[in-house]
Amino acid sequence: MMSPELKAVSREFDLAPNGPVKSALAKKAYMIADKEHNLGKSVWFRYKYIEQEDFYGDPLQLVLVYPELLKLHDEYVKTVSDSYTFYVYWSYKWLLQNAKGFYQISQKQFDAFAEDYKRRLTESGYSLRTLYLISAGFYSYIDQERAETYYKNFLRCGRDRLSDCAACERSNEMNYLIMTGRFDEAVRLGQEIFDNKLTCVEQPYEASGVLLDAYVNMMLSGDDSVMEKCAWHIDNIAKGLKKGVVLSRVSHIILYYALTGETTKALSYFKKYSLAVHKQHSPGVQFELDIACAKLFKTINKKSYRFKLTPEHPVYKESGVYNCEELSSFYLNDAMFIAGKYDARNGTDIHMKRISLVMEG
Amino acid sequence: MEENQYRFQVNLGGMIEILSDHLYSSPDVFIRELLQNGVDAITGREMTDSKYKDNKEGTITISLEEGKSIVFTDNGVGLTESEIHRFLSIIGESSKRDIETGRILNEYIGRFGIGLLSCFMVTDSITVKTRSSADGSKHIWVGNPDGTYTINELEEDIPVGTQMHLKCKEGLEQYYSADKIRKLVNYYGLILPYPVILICGGETERLNPEVLPWEKPVTNFAEILQFGRELFGTEFLDFVLIHSEAGSISGVAYILPYPVSATTKQKHRIYLKNMLLTEEPGELIPDWAVFTKCIINARDLRPTASRESLYEDDNLKEARENISKCLIEYVKALSKTDNPTFKTFMYLHQLAVKAIACEDDDLYKDFIDYFTFHTTAGEITGKMIKDEGQVLYCSHEKYMQLAQIFTAQQKLLADAGYIYDYTLLISMADFFDVSVMPVVGDEIDDILCDITPNEDEQCRALIKAAKDTLADYECRVSVKRFEPAEVPCFYSLNEAKQILNQIIDLENDEGVALFDDMLSEFHEEFEEEAASTLYLNYDNPVIRRLIRLMNGSPSPEEVKRARRIICVLYVQTLLIGNFPLRNNELALLNENLLGLAGDIL
Structure with a gap:
């Protein structure tokens, strides 16, 4: 039974569109549920909060609230039933998927999560398919042999109701294949998504982000022949951004326009979306924005620019006049800081090398 | 052939x-x-x-x-x-x-x-x-x-x-x-x-009425509402007559008497040349008109082959714009009268319209004057904020802390934690000549005035005692002067501190041991930037008394009592500001209240 207060918030939550408002209402609801010792609703609204934060908000909140969710879920299973298990295990995938983007989550910690999740899935009779693909993605930067073993296990496991939707799974698989140098295979896999035969809330926008990232990397390596393929994917990502998803992919657009010299277009994306990226607290997403902006402001052929940012923006200046060199070095320094942390975790120099490639490319 | x-x-x-x-x-x-x-x-x-x-x-x-x-x-x-x-x-x-x-x-x-x-x-x-x-x-x-x-x-x-x-x-x-x-x-x-x-x-x-009520030469309000009630089975709040030359359209948009989600897709009755075409709003009814149920007859639009939707062309686009205009004009006209329907309309449908205005610039400009915002000047409309020319905003949590001080100082502060209000407020600066600024450090410094060096000298003993008392709570202490004088303290913490508090709570929870490694990494990261400060109000009589006490030669018993009061003020300030209590802060309040009671009784 819900109290009248919880009922009212729950109703407001149902009416609100996805995004910060819905997220705030989910948080309000689980705090009320906590106070009222309504364990089921404490679990449910935490799950909804995490869902909102993962798709439309700040992944750090997902990472910090998931431990509470899992603990409360386990209590609920012990005392009431396993009716929320599916949702809690579904959102476990989001935690694991986000682990790659947080250098604060070590390999050891990731392995501990994966081990715990594997035990839970096995006990509940779920397929390990998605866990293998996420693990392949996580290790693709760090240990390709290990990553490939996970990928082969992924291919061997059947789909079940806990698997990602077919479109998202395809997009994640494309990402892995590109990371491991199998670009043509990735493009072939993505065809159904781009033909609108496999779509969902995030697809084809996210898959376009995956391909745009790959094309921009090819351009950085001197292959300009792919340039003409980018416009279509940029349009797709722009549609996703309008729907409030794929914010992490805006950096590829900025970098693309920086490389093609279309700095006005790049600036317009910077002005519109950079604050939202800054607010995300996700170092992985921040790193991509950092290198894109460092490149953009280095490329711009003017000493300074006048534009409007809100005072919350980390580079905000009351005068509205921004020195391009200062902005470039602000973003470059931040990128270097994050790259150092990532490479230390992964035991590689991939991120540092990427900075060099972008800044010199 | x-x-x-x-x-x-x-x-x-x-x-x-x-x-x-x-x-x-x-x-x-x-x-x-x-x-x-x-x-x-x-x-x-x-x-x-x-x-x-x-x-x-x-x-x-x-x-x-x-x-x-x-x-x-x-x-x-x-x-x-x-x-x-x-x-x-x-x-x-x-x-x-x-x-x-x-x-x-x-x-x-x-x-x-x-x-x-x-x-x-x-x-x-x-x-x-x-x-x-x-x-x-x-x-x-x-x-x-x-x-x-x-x-x-x-x-x-x-x-x-x-x-x-x-x-x-x-x-x-x-x-x-x-x-x-x-x-x-x-x-x-x-x-x-x-x-x-x-x-x-x-x-x-x-089986069909002889004359449609909205096509009669004289509008009979009761009859049109009755028609809507029979058609849709709802007692509507009001209605809007719809006309558009493009598409040769006439009809009625009934206003729902209950709130609906901004993402709702209402069922309508859309007729083409007097014959039902579809119930779907499609491209004819604006997406944002979720608070309406329409019966519309178009005499000059093209159907698709299945005759279940309309063919998208310029005529349809213009017709949709005209329907939008009818609805917007309705709200504008309603707002200019003393008609209680406007209040009811805004009460029921403001959220839905606000949600859509966040995404639609034209709608934003049309409706912003009528939206209401929760501010230190009460519930005021967008037009009043525009007339004011400037507004500060902050999160709901911060608003709870700052409202009393801003109200006393007659400064306009809007609670941007309310649904959609953040987006609506910051957009004002894009469309109108309004300064819309968040409350950041500078603004807090503006409302918290520095004390003189001489006063600062007097406060040192109290500040030291307070710092020692609150050492376990990682809270800085400072003395400022601010209105209203009745408020003894003001507590402020930055975003990093909020996140750090969240992390510390998890670290103290044995049930989440699996996450320990990650939490300690995050702890280290956010600790550097985390900061919270308890500001003591120099103008408040209790604080002034404590300053005097600590600045004299207090006995150990008096120091103990002063520290108890500081603890009580600290927890009370957290409670007033709606900050979650952690680290046994509630126990601290009880313990010190009991201690003070023991001193007196």
Whole structure:
């Protein structure tokens, strides 16, 4: 039974569109549920909060609230039933998927999560398919042999109701294949998504982000022949951004326009979306924005620019006049800081090398 | 035809299956197609017979033998033999096509010459008896779903017009009941301009109203609301009359009496040339008009082939813009009167409209004046904020802390933690000459004034005692001067501190040991930037007394008592600011209140 207060918030939550408002209402609801010792609703609204934060908000909140969710879920299973298990295990995938983007989550910690999740899935009779693909993605930067073993296990496991939707799974698989140098295979896999035969809330926008990232990397390596393929994917990502998803992919657009010299277009994306990226607290997403902006402001052929940012923006200046060199070095320094942390975790120099490639490319 | 050129063969049975499975959403549409043909036949006769038109003789009659048969009769133009061959027997041919130009005449509803086939969804054969107004000839045509048909001269005498005889297909008896016919005519043909008469079991009844209430020369509000109540089963709050020259549109948008989500897709009644086309808002009703249920008749828009949606062209776009204008003008007009409906409207639908205004710049500009915001000056409208020229905003949590101080200092602070208000407020600066700024460190410094060096000197002992007392709570202490003097303390913490608090709570929870490694990494990261400060108000009598006490030569007992008071003030300030209590802070309050009570009692 819900109290009248919880009922009212729950109703407001149902009416609100996805995004910060819905997220705030989910948080309000689980705090009320906590106070009222309504364990089921404490679990449910935490799950909804995490869902909102993962798709439309700040992944750090997902990472910090998931431990509470899992603990409360386990209590609920012990005392009431396993009716929320599916949702809690579904959102476990989001935690694991986000682990790659947080250098604060070590390999050891990731392995501990994966081990715990594997035990839970096995006990509940779920397929390990998605866990293998996420693990392949996580290790693709760090240990390709290990990553490939996970990928082969992924291919061997059947789909079940806990698997990602077919479109998202395809997009994640494309990402892995590109990371491991199998670009043509990735493009072939993505065809159904781009033909609108496999779509969902995030697809084809996210898959376009995956391909745009790959094309921009090819351009950085001197292959300009792919340039003409980018416009279509940029349009797709722009549609996703309008729907409030794929914010992490805006950096590829900025970098693309920086490389093609279309700095006005790049600036317009910077002005519109950079604050939202800054607010995300996700170092992985921040790193991509950092290198894109460092490149953009280095490329711009003017000493300074006048534009409007809100005072919350980390580079905000009351005068509205921004020195391009200062902005470039602000973003470059931040990128270097994050790259150092990532490479230390992964035991590689991939991120540092990427900075060099972008800044010199 | 060239030697190796062939003509497609069409399997009519297969075509019917395609129509019923893919083109039409249910057999219900056979009534729509029959009504449509009837209306077009009447329109055709009116074009050649002015007396018939002037006397408004056009009528559609449905004679029903329940569960068995339907005779659908119109007294329209009828068909000659050659017309029967062309129009009833060639799929895709339409009697509404101008013979000279091949173009579909605008006066007609139907366009594709395939409507008759929909009847095969409810009958195994169609008999058409018709008498042409052109030459008086009478014929009977019988069509079968296998594509065969017969045509003969009709011996019986019938008036000018057409009768469609349908016999019930086995298992589809529900389509041959008076209730179903009433329901379907009401649904598809409610606003047809000709009488639709049902004759069943010796009873005769007219199924559609004679005049639509919104088309009467004088608007009768009660009658229009009553019409909406009967149509949609809802007691509406109000209604808006809809007009658009583009698409030749008229109708009513009823205002829902309950709140709805911004993502709701309402069901409407959208008619094309008086015949129901769809319930979906499609591209005609603006996405943001979620608080309405509309009945709209468009006389000049194009349907798609299935006649279940509208063809997207410039005319449709302009019509949608005009419908938007009608709704926006309604809200504007309502806001300028003392009509309590406006208050109710905003109370019920502000959230939905706000949600959409966040995404739609034009709507934002149209509605921002009427939205209300929770501020230190009370609930005020967007227009009042625009007139003020500047506003500060902050999160709900911060607002709870700052509101009292901002109110006392008569500074306008908006609570941007309310639904959608953050986006709506910051957008004001983009569209209007309004300074919209968040409360950041500088603004807090503005409302918290520095004390003089001399006063600072007096406060040192108290600050030291307070710092020592709150050492376990990682809280800085500072003395400032701020209004109102009744507020002894003000607590402020930055975002990093908020996140750090979240992390510390998790670290203290043994049930989440799996996450320890990650949490300690995050702890280290956020600890560097985390900061919280308890500001003591120099102008507050309690603080002034503590300063005096600590600045003199207090006894150990007095110091102990002062520290207890500091603890109580600290926890009280957290409670007033709605900060979550952590680290046994509630225990700290109780312990020190008991200690103080012990000192007194």
